[in-house]
Amino acid sequence: MAELTGGRAAVLKPRLYTWAQDYGVYAAVLALLLFNVLFTPHFLDVSNFRTQLVQVTPIVIVSLGMALVIGTQGIDLSVGSVMALAASLAVLYLGYGWLPALAVALVGGAAAGAAGGALVAYVGVQPIVATLALLVGVRGLANVLVPQLVEFRNPGLIALGSSSVAGVPVIVLIAAALTLVMVFVVRRTTFGRQVVAIGGNRTASELSGLPVKRVLLLVYVISGLLAALAGVLATARLQASDPTSLGLFIELSAITAVVVGGTPLTGGRIRVVSTVMGALLMQLLAATLIKHNLPQSWTQMVQAVIILAAVYATRERR
């Protein structure tokens, strides 16, 4: 009998552990929501909810690309600067209408991504170094293009940042749609599977005939594209372009979202929805602590604990 219970406990423990690895971030988001519903006044107010979602949207969009890059054992530090570049390009070309301006911004983001991707895939520069160079250089470029804060009155772009459909902000809808697209790409496309395989074992992927360099390049292009879109959306919401501060340190928030979502930095696994949950968790946590009058520094320390907990949970994955 003792034998039996011993065996069951031995089976139960890893099962609980695996469960925490897979769904811990969902449980944490739910728990935090529940806490707020019970203890935070006005938490369920529509306007509060909207504000939270709108604020986290750029991080969510950027972290989708980041998850892809991290899945290949890479990292993209340039996303914040690419956001700024996109914002600069958008206001520069706003005279042609907001859609052409958006297109130019996206092309700019893709080009920055391609530069990083080419360095990583074809030249063999380490991702952290290649994108660090871009982090610095692209921010500079954005500042050269638009040296100061520019406010704009283009109704189309303003509408993109502030209008809603059925009460849901358009930019939140865009982020949600992109999340679904990314889930599809990762789970169902040849490209997505190749990304994960390359992250899991690059040499084996090469010997299996995968177009490793092309896939890597494309991964960074996608990250650049998403960052550029996030930059334009953030600018649209602010109704102003500020290349010096837009997207500053967002790469750290995005990496945090990916890590808290349980995607290992060692590559070979990508968890898209969990990454979004990771971003929501950090946002919600900050909002909760602020609502309960705890200083910003407390938020940072609690966030550090959550990051460590997430890393601990992901640890024995491999």
Added chain:
Amino acid sequence: MRRTDLEAVLEAKGISKRFPGVLALDGVSLALHPGEVHALVGENGAGKSTLIKVFTGVHRPDGGELRYRGRPAAFGTPMAAQHAGISTIYQEVNLVPMMSVARNLLLGREPRGRLGVIDAAAMYEEAARVLAGYGVDTDVRRPLRDLGVGAQQMVALARAVSVDARVVIMDEPTSSLEPREVETLFGVIGRLRESGIAVMYVSHRLDELYRVCDRVSVLRDGRLAHTGDLAGLDRLKLISLMLGRDLGEVRTRGVTGFDRRRSAASTAGSAPAVEARGLTRRHVLDGVDVSVGPGEVVGLGGLLGAGRTETAKAIVGAMPLDGGQVLVAGTPLRGGSTTAAIRAGVSLLPEDRKAEGIIPTLSVRENIALAALPSLARGGVVSDARIDRVVEIFMRRLRIKAASPDQLVSELSGGNQQKVLLARWLAVRPKVLLLDEPTRGIDVGAKAEVQALIDELAQEGLGVLLISSDLEELVEGADRILVLREGAVVGELSGDEVTEERIMATIADQADG
């Protein structure tokens, strides 16, 4: 004097170890005596690694008793076991690649001068002296990673022995050694034996066991199947103990899974499926010509470092070349990319399963489908139904043992991982398969299955280039053998010439000249 008359230095008494879902060790009792070389054998999953890990403090037993030097022992950590005098040399060398050879050897015991500063000159002198005894003649100031794998292993061994070891456990120590280095290793083992150290020797290579071991213990399914002197034990008897099969059955099947009656496929008339001409790369390959016909098994013989793996890699475009050309069905292949070779129907099963083969983070299913993905997708979107069909076919045909297709490939045994990789290639329907050490490090049962499969595939018209350090496998498997030495083809054997003696003679002849 019989060594077993001495008191055991390390003894397992009814050791059990349970992991979730499996009983890895079930009441294993085994004694290591001073001055004996004790072979530990068994198929993959028999419990060898677990037992070693219990001995070295990595795992704690769930039941039974571990006794060391006459007293009950419980090593909490590998460090504790090592301090007590149990040293282990693992398959993968675990030293610090960037540090100098001398530092690696003497780490933590560096000779110190005044003020506790490391006396570099004395350290280098000491290191060079110690390593000379292990047949390693090198500049000990260079980083360890500059050494060949064999020499690195000797450094690991020298380090293990020099820390006052009473028990040395060697896990597949010769798997990456050249014959000359193996001789040195055996010399060292002889010295250990004379100085009263107990050696536990784990290996799949029966020749080696019979050469160096005094006694043998056979593990099977977590239990001790046999323990006793090795000298009187018939080779087939040993195999049957490992497999747990009827002796007669093993005998009728021969030692390998190849069917020697296979008609030599009579491929003389047909055009080669793949033909490599003058493959050249500085210091590596020197004008290698190889051709493989449909349904033909061509063996590549030679010592480690002779250029066998490099030849295979060059053919599939995984290694840049200075010269030479690969033709598939008469058409030149665009070099520099494996994609072109695979599309043309030439695939490589790499030697290093872990580093170059499996994607550890993916499931069995995804690993099998990996190379064939483009053909299992439409418009870039994969079809799960098609993948499931292919995966099911190959899991059944190759008898891949996994809990489900969704199990992580890294959780499978070596033999099953190898079958997964074979399935990955068969799924792209190649015309030619290059197999680099297809049965290395996998258990006896899986080995025979893989060999039988190679036979079967050749009969179906697949061209096979077989690289193997196992001469028996090469001789029984190949229709024709090319012998390589220092990057060049030095002989071709076919028909009755395909014997172990002729291969060795061909290598030796050239080595003298």
